[in-house]
Amino acid sequence: KKLAPQPENDKTTQLAAHTLDAAGEQMRTNTGLFINDDQNSLKAGDRGPTLLEDFILREKITHFDHERIPERVVHARGSGAHGVFKLYDSLSPVTKAAFLNEVERETPVFVRFSTVAGSRGSTDLARDVRGFAVRFYTPEGNFDLVGNNMPVFFIQDAIKFPDLVHAVKPEPDNEIPQAASAHDTFWDFISLTPESAHMIMWAMSDRAIPRSYRMMEGFGVHTFRLINAEGKASFVKFHWKPLLGVHAVAWDEAQNISGKDPDFHRRDLWDAIESGAFPEYELGLQIIPEEDEFKFEFDLLDPTKIVPEELVPVQRVGKLTLNRNPDNFFAETEQVAFHLGHIVPGIDFTNDPLLQGRLFSYTDTQLTRLGGPNFQEIPINRPIVPVHNNQRDGFMRQIINKGKTSYGPNGIAANDPQQVKEADGGFVSYQERIEARKIRARSKSFFDHFSQARLFFNSQSDPEKNHIVDALTFELGKVKLVEIRERMLGVLVQIDKGLATQVAYGLGLHLPETLPANGHVPADGNPEDFASIQVE
Numbered sequence: 001k002k003l004a005p006q007p008e009n010d011k012t013t014q015l016a017a018h019t020l021d022a023a024g025e026q027m028r029t030n031t032g033l034f035i036n037d038d039q040n041s042l043k044a045g046d047r048g049p050t051l052l053e054d055f056i057l058r059e060k061i062t063h064f065d066h067e068r069i070p071e072r073v074v075h076a077r078g079s080g081a082h083g084v085f086k087l088y089d090s091l092s093p094v095t096k097a098a099f100l101n102e103v104e105r106e107t108p109v110f111v112r113f114s115t116v117a118g119s120r121g122s123t124d125l126a127r128d129v130r131g132f133a134v135r136f137y138t139p140e141g142n143f144d145l146v147g148n149n150m151p152v153f154f155i156q157d158a159i160k161f162p163d164l165v166h167a168v169k170p171e172p173d174n175e176i177p178q179a180a181s182a183h184d185t186f187w188d189f190i191s192l193t194p195e196s197a198h199m200i201m202w203a204m205s206d207r208a209i210p211r212s213y214r215m216m217e218g219f220g221v222h223t224f225r226l227i228n229a230e231g232k233a234s235f236v237k238f239h240w241k242p243l244l245g246v247h248a249v250a251w252d253e254a255q256n257i258s259g260k261d262p263d264f265h266r267r268d269l270w271d272a273i274e275s276g277a278f279p280e281y282e283l284g285l286q287i288i289p290e291e292d293e294f295k296f297e298f299d300l301l302d303p304t305k306i307v308p309e310e311l312v313p314v315q316r317v318g319k320l321t322l323n324r325n326p327d328n329f330f331a332e333t334e335q336v337a338f339h340l341g342h343i344v345p346g347i348d349f350t351n352d353p354l355l356q357g358r359l360f361s362y363t364d365t366q367l368t369r370l371g372g373p374n375f376q377e378i379p380i381n382r383p384i385v386p387v388h389n390n391q392r393d394g395f396m397r398q399i400i401n402k403g404k405t406s407y408g409p410n411g412i413a414a415n416d417p418q419q420v421k422e423a424d425g426g427f428v429s430y431q432e433r434i435e436a437r438k439i440r441a442r443s444k445s446f447f448d449h450f451s452q453a454r455l456f457f458n459s460q461s462d463p464e465k466n467h468i469v470d471a472l473t474f475e476l477g478k479v480k481l482v483e484i485r486e487r488m489l490g491v492l493v494q495i496d497k498g499l500a501t502q503v504a505y506g507l508g509l510h511l512p513e514t515l516p517a518n519g520h521v522p523a524d525g526n527p528e529d530f531a532s533i534q535v536e
Protein backbone atom coordinates (compact mmCIF):
# COMPACT_ATOMS: atom_id res chain seq x y z
CA LYS A 1 0.00 0.00 0.00
CA LYS A 2 1.36 3.38 -1.03
CA LEU A 3 1.85 5.87 1.76
CA ALA A 4 2.93 8.76 -0.39
CA PRO A 5 0.30 10.90 -2.10
CA GLN A 6 -0.08 10.24 -5.79
CA PRO A 7 0.28 13.61 -7.49
CA GLU A 8 -1.59 14.22 -10.71
CA ASN A 9 -0.11 16.02 -13.68
CA ASP A 10 -0.36 15.85 -17.45
CA LYS A 11 2.07 12.96 -17.66
CA THR A 12 0.54 10.84 -14.88
CA THR A 13 -2.88 11.30 -16.45
CA GLN A 14 -1.50 10.27 -19.82
CA LEU A 15 0.27 7.24 -18.32
CA ALA A 16 -2.88 6.25 -16.43
CA ALA A 17 -4.61 5.65 -19.78
CA HIS A 18 -2.01 2.95 -20.48
CA THR A 19 -1.88 1.48 -16.98
CA LEU A 20 -3.75 -1.73 -16.28
CA ASP A 21 -4.86 -2.98 -12.89
CA ALA A 22 -5.88 -6.64 -13.06
CA ALA A 23 -7.12 -6.87 -9.48
CA GLY A 24 -10.51 -8.59 -9.38
CA GLU A 25 -10.50 -9.25 -13.12
CA GLN A 26 -10.89 -12.58 -14.92
CA MET A 27 -8.11 -14.13 -16.94
CA ARG A 28 -8.13 -14.03 -20.75
CA THR A 29 -5.75 -14.94 -23.57
CA ASN A 30 -4.26 -12.08 -25.59
CA THR A 31 -7.08 -12.49 -28.06
CA GLY A 32 -9.70 -12.07 -25.35
CA LEU A 33 -10.75 -15.66 -24.63
CA PHE A 34 -11.58 -16.48 -21.00
CA ILE A 35 -9.00 -18.96 -19.70
CA ASN A 36 -10.27 -21.94 -17.81
CA ASP A 37 -6.92 -23.47 -16.79
CA ASP A 38 -3.45 -22.00 -17.29
CA GLN A 39 -1.71 -24.40 -14.88
CA ASN A 40 -2.09 -27.71 -16.75
CA SER A 41 -1.02 -28.18 -20.35
CA LEU A 42 -3.23 -30.06 -22.79
CA LYS A 43 -2.08 -33.72 -22.91
CA ALA A 44 -2.97 -36.98 -24.55
CA GLY A 45 -4.09 -38.55 -21.29
CA ASP A 46 -3.10 -37.24 -17.87
CA ARG A 47 0.28 -39.01 -18.12
CA GLY A 48 0.68 -38.56 -21.87
CA PRO A 49 2.67 -36.17 -24.11
CA THR A 50 1.74 -32.52 -24.42
CA LEU A 51 -0.15 -31.58 -27.57
CA LEU A 52 1.12 -28.96 -30.02
CA GLU A 53 -2.49 -27.88 -30.26
CA ASP A 54 -2.29 -26.26 -26.82
CA PHE A 55 -2.51 -22.59 -27.83
CA ILE A 56 -2.79 -21.52 -24.20
CA LEU A 57 0.53 -23.18 -23.37
CA ARG A 58 2.12 -21.82 -26.56
CA GLU A 59 0.93 -18.25 -25.99
CA LYS A 60 2.06 -18.22 -22.37
CA ILE A 61 5.51 -19.68 -23.11
CA THR A 62 6.06 -17.69 -26.30
CA HIS A 63 5.45 -14.41 -24.53
CA PHE A 64 7.72 -15.43 -21.70
CA ASP A 65 10.46 -16.47 -24.14
CA HIS A 66 10.55 -12.90 -25.48
CA GLU A 67 10.32 -10.96 -22.20
CA ARG A 68 13.91 -9.76 -22.27
CA ILE A 69 15.24 -6.96 -24.42
CA PRO A 70 18.94 -6.09 -24.74
CA GLU A 71 20.25 -4.17 -21.77
CA ARG A 72 21.65 -0.71 -22.46
CA VAL A 73 25.17 -0.94 -23.87
CA VAL A 74 26.20 1.42 -21.04
CA HIS A 75 24.19 2.53 -17.98
CA ALA A 76 22.45 -0.86 -17.99
CA ARG A 77 21.64 -0.79 -14.29
CA GLY A 78 19.31 1.98 -13.24
CA SER A 79 16.44 3.11 -11.06
CA GLY A 80 13.72 5.52 -12.07
CA ALA A 81 11.26 7.90 -10.42
CA HIS A 82 8.57 10.37 -11.42
CA GLY A 83 8.48 13.93 -10.18
CA VAL A 84 7.83 17.55 -10.90
CA PHE A 85 10.01 20.54 -11.67
CA LYS A 86 9.08 24.01 -10.50
CA LEU A 87 10.83 27.19 -11.51
CA TYR A 88 11.68 29.92 -8.94
CA ASP A 89 11.84 32.90 -11.33
CA SER A 90 11.27 33.30 -15.04
CA LEU A 91 14.44 32.81 -17.08
CA SER A 92 13.00 34.71 -20.06
CA PRO A 93 16.02 37.06 -20.20
CA VAL A 94 18.18 34.10 -21.28
CA THR A 95 15.87 31.46 -22.72
CA LYS A 96 12.48 31.28 -24.37
CA ALA A 97 11.91 27.65 -23.27
CA ALA A 98 8.35 27.65 -21.87
CA PHE A 99 9.17 25.40 -18.90
CA LEU A 100 11.93 27.85 -17.91
CA ASN A 101 9.69 30.92 -18.36
CA GLU A 102 6.39 30.16 -16.67
CA VAL A 103 6.78 30.21 -12.88
CA GLU A 104 3.30 28.85 -12.19
CA ARG A 105 3.91 25.72 -14.32
CA GLU A 106 4.69 22.34 -12.73
CA THR A 107 6.55 20.34 -15.33
CA PRO A 108 6.21 16.54 -15.04
CA VAL A 109 9.58 14.81 -14.92
CA PHE A 110 10.95 11.26 -15.13
CA VAL A 111 14.45 10.59 -13.81
CA ARG A 112 16.69 7.56 -14.23
CA PHE A 113 19.80 7.14 -12.10
CA SER A 114 22.30 4.50 -13.15
CA THR A 115 25.76 3.08 -12.90
CA VAL A 116 27.71 3.01 -16.16
CA ALA A 117 29.87 -0.09 -16.45
CA GLY A 118 28.00 -2.89 -14.75
CA SER A 119 25.33 -5.10 -16.27
CA ARG A 120 21.67 -4.93 -15.26
CA GLY A 121 22.18 -7.19 -12.26
CA SER A 122 25.37 -5.63 -10.94
CA THR A 123 25.81 -3.95 -7.58
CA ASP A 124 24.73 -0.36 -6.96
CA LEU A 125 27.86 0.35 -4.93
CA ALA A 126 30.53 -0.21 -7.60
CA ARG A 127 33.14 2.52 -7.92
CA ASP A 128 31.69 4.12 -11.01
CA VAL A 129 30.20 7.23 -12.53
CA ARG A 130 26.44 7.58 -11.93
CA GLY A 131 24.04 8.56 -14.68
CA PHE A 132 21.59 11.32 -13.79
CA ALA A 133 19.13 11.48 -16.70
CA VAL A 134 16.16 13.83 -16.40
CA ARG A 135 13.25 14.10 -18.80
CA PHE A 136 11.03 17.18 -18.66
CA TYR A 137 7.63 16.64 -20.30
CA THR A 138 7.15 20.23 -21.46
CA PRO A 139 4.32 21.76 -23.50
CA GLU A 140 6.88 22.20 -26.29
CA GLY A 141 7.96 18.55 -26.30
CA ASN A 142 10.34 16.43 -24.24
CA PHE A 143 13.57 18.00 -23.02
CA ASP A 144 16.13 15.46 -21.78
CA LEU A 145 19.07 16.52 -19.64
CA VAL A 146 21.17 13.35 -19.90
CA GLY A 147 23.89 13.98 -17.35
CA ASN A 148 26.17 12.28 -14.87
CA ASN A 149 27.09 12.85 -11.24
CA MET A 150 30.50 14.13 -12.34
CA PRO A 151 30.90 17.37 -14.29
CA VAL A 152 33.55 16.18 -16.76
CA PHE A 153 34.14 13.14 -18.94
CA PHE A 154 36.95 10.70 -19.78
CA ILE A 155 37.35 11.64 -23.42
CA GLN A 156 37.06 14.74 -25.56
CA ASP A 157 35.67 13.20 -28.73
CA ALA A 158 32.79 10.75 -29.14
CA ILE A 159 34.75 8.73 -31.67
CA LYS A 160 36.74 7.34 -28.72
CA PHE A 161 33.64 6.20 -26.82
CA PRO A 162 33.61 2.61 -28.14
CA ASP A 163 37.30 2.32 -27.09
CA LEU A 164 36.59 3.69 -23.63
CA VAL A 165 33.64 1.38 -23.11
CA HIS A 166 35.44 -1.68 -24.46
CA ALA A 167 38.25 -0.91 -22.02
CA VAL A 168 35.99 -0.34 -19.01
CA LYS A 169 33.56 -3.22 -19.54
CA PRO A 170 34.54 -6.72 -18.37
CA GLU A 171 37.45 -8.22 -20.25
CA PRO A 172 36.22 -10.02 -23.37
CA ASP A 173 37.70 -13.44 -22.72
CA ASN A 174 36.39 -14.05 -19.20
CA GLU A 175 33.79 -11.29 -18.51
CA ILE A 176 35.73 -10.23 -15.37
CA PRO A 177 35.27 -7.91 -13.53
CA GLN A 178 31.56 -7.31 -13.76
CA ALA A 179 31.18 -3.92 -12.19
CA ALA A 180 34.46 -2.29 -11.27
CA SER A 181 37.27 -0.50 -13.01
CA ALA A 182 40.05 -2.49 -11.38
CA HIS A 183 41.52 -4.30 -14.32
CA ASP A 184 44.24 -4.12 -16.91
CA THR A 185 42.25 -3.03 -19.95
CA PHE A 186 40.74 -0.02 -18.19
CA TRP A 187 44.02 1.26 -16.77
CA ASP A 188 45.88 0.50 -19.97
CA PHE A 189 43.44 2.73 -21.85
CA ILE A 190 43.46 5.44 -19.17
CA SER A 191 47.27 5.51 -18.93
CA LEU A 192 47.43 6.09 -22.68
CA THR A 193 44.64 8.70 -22.64
CA PRO A 194 45.88 11.63 -20.58
CA GLU A 195 42.79 13.69 -21.40
CA SER A 196 41.07 11.36 -18.87
CA ALA A 197 43.24 12.70 -15.99
CA HIS A 198 40.63 15.12 -14.64
CA MET A 199 37.80 12.58 -14.81
CA ILE A 200 40.01 9.95 -13.18
CA MET A 201 40.47 12.22 -10.18
CA TRP A 202 36.67 12.43 -9.82
CA ALA A 203 36.24 8.69 -10.43
CA MET A 204 38.83 7.82 -7.76
CA SER A 205 37.25 10.27 -5.30
CA ASP A 206 34.35 9.73 -2.94
CA ARG A 207 32.02 11.01 -5.69
CA ALA A 208 32.20 7.55 -7.28
CA ILE A 209 30.66 5.81 -4.25
CA PRO A 210 27.61 7.93 -3.35
CA ARG A 211 25.69 7.28 -0.15
CA SER A 212 22.39 7.58 -2.01
CA TYR A 213 20.97 8.79 -5.29
CA ARG A 214 19.29 11.42 -3.11
CA MET A 215 22.69 12.75 -2.10
CA MET A 216 24.52 13.29 -5.35
CA GLU A 217 24.97 16.23 -7.65
CA GLY A 218 24.14 16.01 -11.34
CA PHE A 219 25.79 17.75 -14.27
CA GLY A 220 24.89 18.23 -17.92
CA VAL A 221 28.68 18.10 -18.51
CA HIS A 222 28.75 19.80 -21.92
CA THR A 223 28.37 23.49 -22.48
CA PHE A 224 24.93 24.03 -24.02
CA ARG A 225 23.35 27.16 -25.45
CA LEU A 226 20.34 29.10 -24.23
CA ILE A 227 18.48 31.39 -26.62
CA ASN A 228 15.98 34.08 -25.63
CA ALA A 229 12.97 35.37 -27.56
CA GLU A 230 15.11 38.04 -29.24
CA GLY A 231 17.45 35.34 -30.57
CA LYS A 232 20.31 36.27 -28.22
CA ALA A 233 22.39 33.26 -27.18
CA SER A 234 24.32 32.51 -23.98
CA PHE A 235 26.38 29.49 -23.04
CA VAL A 236 25.16 27.39 -20.12
CA LYS A 237 26.32 24.58 -17.87
CA PHE A 238 23.53 22.63 -16.14
CA HIS A 239 23.82 21.43 -12.52
CA TRP A 240 21.63 19.53 -10.06
CA LYS A 241 22.22 20.28 -6.36
CA PRO A 242 20.70 17.77 -3.91
CA LEU A 243 18.98 19.47 -0.97
CA LEU A 244 20.23 16.68 1.32
CA GLY A 245 23.82 17.61 0.42
CA VAL A 246 26.52 15.46 -1.20
CA HIS A 247 27.45 12.34 0.75
CA ALA A 248 29.53 9.26 0.07
CA VAL A 249 30.25 5.96 1.76
CA ALA A 250 33.77 4.75 2.49
CA TRP A 251 35.23 2.15 0.12
CA ASP A 252 35.16 -0.51 2.80
CA GLU A 253 31.48 0.21 3.43
CA ALA A 254 30.80 0.10 -0.31
CA GLN A 255 32.31 -3.36 -0.56
CA ASN A 256 30.33 -4.57 2.45
CA ILE A 257 27.08 -3.18 1.13
CA SER A 258 27.71 -4.70 -2.29
CA GLY A 259 27.84 -8.11 -0.65
CA LYS A 260 24.90 -7.63 1.66
CA ASP A 261 22.50 -5.58 -0.44
CA PRO A 262 23.47 -4.96 -4.07
CA ASP A 263 20.14 -3.07 -4.47
CA PHE A 264 21.13 -0.54 -1.81
CA HIS A 265 20.63 2.62 -3.89
CA ARG A 266 17.57 1.29 -5.65
CA ARG A 267 15.97 0.34 -2.34
CA ASP A 268 16.92 3.67 -0.73
CA LEU A 269 15.30 5.66 -3.55
CA TRP A 270 12.18 3.51 -3.59
CA ASP A 271 11.72 3.53 0.18
CA ALA A 272 12.31 7.26 0.48
CA ILE A 273 9.60 7.99 -2.09
CA GLU A 274 7.17 5.43 -0.64
CA SER A 275 7.52 6.97 2.81
CA GLY A 276 7.01 10.52 1.54
CA ALA A 277 10.62 11.65 2.07
CA PHE A 278 10.76 12.97 -1.46
CA PRO A 279 14.25 13.51 -2.91
CA GLU A 280 14.78 17.13 -3.96
CA TYR A 281 17.37 18.77 -6.19
CA GLU A 282 17.77 22.38 -7.29
CA LEU A 283 18.51 23.09 -10.92
CA GLY A 284 21.60 25.27 -11.16
CA LEU A 285 22.79 27.24 -14.16
CA GLN A 286 26.16 28.76 -14.94
CA ILE A 287 25.36 31.29 -17.62
CA ILE A 288 28.18 32.67 -19.75
CA PRO A 289 27.54 35.51 -22.19
CA GLU A 290 28.32 34.49 -25.75
CA GLU A 291 30.94 37.25 -26.06
CA ASP A 292 32.93 35.66 -23.17
CA GLU A 293 33.50 32.42 -25.11
CA PHE A 294 37.29 32.88 -25.27
CA LYS A 295 37.83 34.52 -21.87
CA PHE A 296 38.80 31.29 -20.10
CA GLU A 297 42.09 29.42 -19.90
CA PHE A 298 40.30 26.32 -21.13
CA ASP A 299 37.95 25.74 -24.03
CA LEU A 300 34.23 25.84 -23.21
CA LEU A 301 33.76 23.09 -25.80
CA ASP A 302 36.12 20.73 -23.98
CA PRO A 303 34.07 18.22 -21.90
CA THR A 304 37.05 17.44 -19.67
CA LYS A 305 36.83 20.92 -18.12
CA ILE A 306 34.57 22.54 -15.56
CA VAL A 307 33.82 26.22 -15.41
CA PRO A 308 35.01 26.94 -11.85
CA GLU A 309 32.18 28.26 -9.69
CA GLU A 310 34.50 31.05 -8.51
CA LEU A 311 34.55 32.36 -12.08
CA VAL A 312 30.88 31.81 -12.89
CA PRO A 313 28.63 31.19 -9.87
CA VAL A 314 25.84 28.61 -10.09
CA GLN A 315 22.42 30.27 -9.96
CA ARG A 316 19.72 28.05 -8.48
CA VAL A 317 16.66 28.50 -10.66
CA GLY A 318 14.16 25.81 -9.73
CA LYS A 319 13.44 22.63 -7.82
CA LEU A 320 12.95 19.03 -8.88
CA THR A 321 10.97 16.82 -6.49
CA LEU A 322 10.79 13.07 -7.03
CA ASN A 323 7.40 12.11 -5.62
CA ARG A 324 6.19 8.91 -7.26
CA ASN A 325 7.69 5.49 -7.85
CA PRO A 326 7.09 3.84 -11.23
CA ASP A 327 4.22 1.35 -11.44
CA ASN A 328 6.26 -1.02 -13.56
CA PHE A 329 10.04 -1.18 -13.80
CA PHE A 330 10.15 -2.56 -17.32
CA ALA A 331 7.48 -0.33 -18.85
CA GLU A 332 8.96 2.84 -17.41
CA THR A 333 12.55 2.60 -16.15
CA GLU A 334 13.69 0.07 -18.73
CA GLN A 335 11.82 1.38 -21.77
CA VAL A 336 12.57 5.06 -21.26
CA ALA A 337 14.78 6.30 -24.09
CA PHE A 338 16.72 9.39 -23.07
CA HIS A 339 18.61 11.42 -25.61
CA LEU A 340 20.33 14.78 -25.27
CA GLY A 341 19.04 15.50 -28.77
CA HIS A 342 15.55 15.89 -27.28
CA ILE A 343 15.51 19.67 -26.94
CA VAL A 344 12.98 22.47 -27.03
CA PRO A 345 13.07 25.99 -28.47
CA GLY A 346 15.29 28.17 -26.28
CA ILE A 347 17.94 25.47 -25.76
CA ASP A 348 20.51 24.38 -28.33
CA PHE A 349 23.78 22.51 -28.76
CA THR A 350 27.39 23.61 -29.04
CA ASN A 351 30.21 22.10 -31.07
CA ASP A 352 31.63 20.06 -28.19
CA PRO A 353 32.79 16.98 -30.16
CA LEU A 354 31.60 14.63 -27.44
CA LEU A 355 28.15 16.18 -27.49
CA GLN A 356 28.02 16.08 -31.29
CA GLY A 357 28.73 12.34 -31.40
CA ARG A 358 26.24 11.60 -28.64
CA LEU A 359 23.59 13.21 -30.81
CA PHE A 360 23.98 10.26 -33.16
CA SER A 361 24.51 7.44 -30.68
CA TYR A 362 21.37 7.41 -28.52
CA THR A 363 18.65 7.08 -31.17
CA ASP A 364 20.83 4.63 -33.03
CA THR A 365 21.23 2.32 -30.03
CA GLN A 366 17.56 2.65 -29.06
CA LEU A 367 16.48 1.44 -32.51
CA THR A 368 17.97 -1.91 -31.56
CA ARG A 369 17.27 -1.86 -27.85
CA LEU A 370 13.60 -0.99 -28.24
CA GLY A 371 12.95 -2.90 -31.43
CA GLY A 372 12.50 -0.44 -34.27
CA PRO A 373 11.50 3.09 -35.10
CA ASN A 374 8.30 3.41 -33.04
CA PHE A 375 9.77 3.54 -29.52
CA GLN A 376 8.65 7.13 -29.06
CA GLU A 377 5.11 5.74 -28.92
CA ILE A 378 5.88 3.74 -25.76
CA PRO A 379 3.91 5.46 -22.97
CA ILE A 380 6.92 6.64 -20.94
CA ASN A 381 8.47 8.17 -24.06
CA ARG A 382 5.41 9.99 -25.40
CA PRO A 383 5.46 13.74 -25.04
CA ILE A 384 2.43 15.23 -23.28
CA VAL A 385 1.49 16.98 -26.51
CA PRO A 386 -0.08 15.10 -29.43
CA VAL A 387 2.33 14.19 -32.24
CA HIS A 388 1.44 14.70 -35.91
CA ASN A 389 3.85 14.19 -38.78
CA ASN A 390 4.28 12.10 -41.91
CA GLN A 391 6.26 9.26 -40.34
CA ARG A 392 4.47 5.96 -40.84
CA ASP A 393 4.52 2.21 -40.24
CA GLY A 394 7.40 0.09 -38.92
CA PHE A 395 7.46 -2.64 -36.29
CA MET A 396 4.89 -2.25 -33.51
CA ARG A 397 3.26 0.92 -34.82
CA GLN A 398 0.51 1.85 -32.34
CA ILE A 399 -1.15 4.89 -33.90
CA ILE A 400 -3.76 4.40 -36.61
CA ASN A 401 -3.09 7.39 -38.85
CA LYS A 402 -6.14 8.45 -40.84
CA GLY A 403 -6.16 9.83 -44.37
CA LYS A 404 -4.82 9.00 -47.83
CA THR A 405 -1.60 10.98 -47.76
CA SER A 406 1.56 11.05 -45.69
CA TYR A 407 3.84 13.46 -47.52
CA GLY A 408 4.50 17.11 -48.11
CA PRO A 409 4.16 19.31 -50.02
CA ASN A 410 0.68 17.99 -50.43
CA GLY A 411 -2.06 19.28 -52.74
CA ILE A 412 -4.60 16.56 -51.97
CA ALA A 413 -5.07 16.84 -48.21
CA ALA A 414 -4.75 20.49 -47.31
CA ASN A 415 -5.31 19.70 -43.62
CA ASP A 416 -2.29 17.45 -43.24
CA PRO A 417 0.19 18.54 -40.56
CA GLN A 418 1.68 21.92 -41.30
CA GLN A 419 5.17 23.19 -40.51
CA VAL A 420 5.28 25.71 -37.66
CA LYS A 421 6.77 29.20 -37.91
CA GLU A 422 9.48 30.11 -35.41
CA ALA A 423 7.23 32.84 -33.99
CA ASP A 424 4.61 30.16 -33.25
CA GLY A 425 7.05 27.82 -31.50
CA GLY A 426 8.64 25.98 -34.43
CA PHE A 427 12.19 24.89 -33.58
CA VAL A 428 14.91 26.71 -35.51
CA SER A 429 18.55 25.79 -34.97
CA TYR A 430 20.79 28.55 -33.68
CA GLN A 431 22.53 30.13 -36.66
CA GLU A 432 26.15 29.86 -35.61
CA ARG A 433 28.64 31.21 -38.14
CA ILE A 434 31.22 28.60 -39.12
CA GLU A 435 34.15 29.21 -41.43
CA ALA A 436 36.56 26.34 -41.30
CA ARG A 437 38.53 23.69 -43.08
CA LYS A 438 37.10 20.18 -42.99
CA ILE A 439 39.72 18.37 -40.89
CA ARG A 440 39.98 15.28 -38.68
CA ALA A 441 41.74 16.90 -35.77
CA ARG A 442 41.54 18.31 -32.30
CA SER A 443 41.98 21.92 -31.28
CA LYS A 444 45.14 22.85 -29.37
CA SER A 445 42.85 24.54 -26.86
CA PHE A 446 41.95 20.99 -25.73
CA PHE A 447 45.54 20.01 -24.86
CA ASP A 448 45.88 20.99 -21.20
CA HIS A 449 44.94 17.75 -19.48
CA PHE A 450 46.37 18.28 -16.02
CA SER A 451 45.58 21.76 -14.62
CA GLN A 452 42.00 20.96 -13.70
CA ALA A 453 42.90 17.46 -12.51
CA ARG A 454 45.28 19.23 -10.10
CA LEU A 455 42.63 21.82 -9.23
CA PHE A 456 40.22 19.04 -8.26
CA PHE A 457 42.82 17.13 -6.21
CA ASN A 458 43.80 20.31 -4.37
CA SER A 459 40.15 21.16 -3.68
CA GLN A 460 39.83 17.99 -1.59
CA SER A 461 40.24 17.86 2.20
CA ASP A 462 43.07 15.72 3.58
CA PRO A 463 40.83 12.70 4.30
CA GLU A 464 39.37 13.00 0.80
CA LYS A 465 42.87 13.15 -0.69
CA ASN A 466 43.74 10.02 1.26
CA HIS A 467 40.69 8.30 -0.22
CA ILE A 468 41.94 9.15 -3.72
CA VAL A 469 45.39 7.74 -2.90
CA ASP A 470 43.79 4.61 -1.43
CA ALA A 471 41.47 4.17 -4.40
CA LEU A 472 44.31 4.48 -6.91
CA THR A 473 46.49 2.12 -4.90
CA PHE A 474 43.66 -0.41 -4.64
CA GLU A 475 42.70 -0.18 -8.31
CA LEU A 476 46.23 -0.17 -9.72
CA GLY A 477 47.15 -2.90 -7.25
CA LYS A 478 44.73 -5.15 -9.15
CA VAL A 479 46.47 -4.43 -12.46
CA LYS A 480 48.64 -7.36 -13.47
CA LEU A 481 50.95 -5.70 -16.00
CA VAL A 482 53.59 -3.63 -14.21
CA GLU A 483 54.18 -1.39 -17.22
CA ILE A 484 50.57 -0.18 -16.95
CA ARG A 485 51.05 0.69 -13.26
CA GLU A 486 54.24 2.56 -14.16
CA ARG A 487 52.61 4.40 -17.02
CA MET A 488 49.83 5.50 -14.67
CA LEU A 489 52.41 6.82 -12.21
CA GLY A 490 53.76 8.87 -15.12
CA VAL A 491 50.30 10.39 -15.51
CA LEU A 492 49.75 10.95 -11.78
CA VAL A 493 53.07 12.70 -11.30
CA GLN A 494 51.88 15.39 -13.68
CA ILE A 495 48.77 15.93 -11.57
CA ASP A 496 50.51 16.03 -8.21
CA LYS A 497 53.90 14.68 -7.24
CA GLY A 498 52.81 13.96 -3.65
CA LEU A 499 49.85 11.95 -4.92
CA ALA A 500 52.04 9.99 -7.33
CA THR A 501 54.66 9.34 -4.64
CA GLN A 502 52.11 7.96 -2.20
CA VAL A 503 50.51 5.71 -4.83
CA ALA A 504 53.97 4.49 -5.92
CA TYR A 505 54.79 3.71 -2.30
CA GLY A 506 51.52 1.79 -1.92
CA LEU A 507 52.31 -0.21 -5.03
CA GLY A 508 55.91 -0.83 -4.02
CA LEU A 509 57.20 1.00 -7.10
CA HIS A 510 59.49 3.97 -7.73
CA LEU A 511 58.30 7.08 -9.52
CA PRO A 512 59.50 7.05 -13.13
CA GLU A 513 62.85 8.88 -13.33
CA THR A 514 62.32 10.42 -16.73
CA LEU A 515 59.08 11.91 -17.81
CA PRO A 516 57.92 11.63 -21.40
CA ALA A 517 59.08 14.38 -23.76
CA ASN A 518 57.79 17.93 -23.09
CA GLY A 519 57.14 17.00 -19.51
CA HIS A 520 53.83 15.42 -20.33
CA VAL A 521 52.47 12.33 -21.97
CA PRO A 522 51.78 13.19 -25.61
CA ALA A 523 48.21 14.28 -26.12
CA ASP A 524 47.16 11.01 -27.66
CA GLY A 525 49.42 8.91 -25.51
CA ASN A 526 51.33 7.85 -28.58
CA PRO A 527 54.98 8.88 -29.02
CA GLU A 528 54.37 9.23 -32.74
CA ASP A 529 51.65 11.84 -32.15
CA PHE A 530 48.64 11.85 -34.38
CA ALA A 531 47.32 14.48 -36.75
CA SER A 532 45.56 16.19 -33.90
CA ILE A 533 48.81 17.80 -32.77
CA GLN A 534 49.38 19.42 -36.14
CA VAL A 535 46.46 21.82 -36.12
CA GLU A 536 47.46 25.45 -36.56
Ligand code: HEM
Pocket: 071, 072, 073, 074, 075, 078, 112, 113, 114, 130, 131, 132, 133, 146, 147, 148, 152, 153, 157, 158, 159, 161, 162, 220, 221, 222, 303, 336, 337, 338, 354, 357, 358, 361, 362, 365, 366, 369
Ligand atom coordinates in the same frame (compact mmCIF):
# COMPACT_ATOMS: atom_id res chain seq x y z
C1 HEM B 1 23.35 6.05 -21.89
C2 HEM B 1 25.22 10.02 -19.89
C3 HEM B 1 28.72 10.09 -23.23
C4 HEM B 1 26.36 6.65 -25.60
C5 HEM B 1 23.59 7.11 -21.05
C6 HEM B 1 22.85 7.37 -19.86
C7 HEM B 1 23.36 8.49 -19.31
C8 HEM B 1 24.44 8.93 -20.13
C9 HEM B 1 22.89 9.18 -18.04
C10 HEM B 1 21.72 6.53 -19.30
C11 HEM B 1 20.40 7.02 -19.75
C12 HEM B 1 19.32 6.24 -19.09
O1 HEM B 1 19.22 6.28 -17.85
O2 HEM B 1 18.55 5.57 -19.81
C13 HEM B 1 26.34 10.37 -20.63
C14 HEM B 1 27.17 11.52 -20.37
C15 HEM B 1 28.17 11.52 -21.29
C16 HEM B 1 27.95 10.39 -22.15
C17 HEM B 1 26.92 12.53 -19.27
C18 HEM B 1 29.30 12.49 -21.50
C19 HEM B 1 29.23 13.73 -21.16
C20 HEM B 1 28.35 9.23 -24.20
C21 HEM B 1 28.98 9.10 -25.47
C22 HEM B 1 28.30 8.15 -26.15
C23 HEM B 1 27.24 7.66 -25.29
C24 HEM B 1 30.17 9.92 -25.94
C25 HEM B 1 28.52 7.63 -27.53
C26 HEM B 1 29.22 8.19 -28.48
C27 HEM B 1 25.40 6.17 -24.77
C28 HEM B 1 24.56 5.06 -25.10
C29 HEM B 1 23.68 4.88 -24.02
C30 HEM B 1 24.01 5.89 -23.07
C31 HEM B 1 24.62 4.24 -26.38
C32 HEM B 1 22.59 3.84 -23.89
C33 HEM B 1 21.29 4.50 -24.25
C34 HEM B 1 20.11 3.58 -24.29
O3 HEM B 1 20.27 2.37 -24.52
O4 HEM B 1 18.98 4.09 -24.15
N1 HEM B 1 24.56 8.07 -21.20
N2 HEM B 1 26.83 9.70 -21.70
N3 HEM B 1 27.29 8.35 -24.12
N4 HEM B 1 25.05 6.66 -23.53
FE1 HEM B 1 25.90 8.21 -22.67
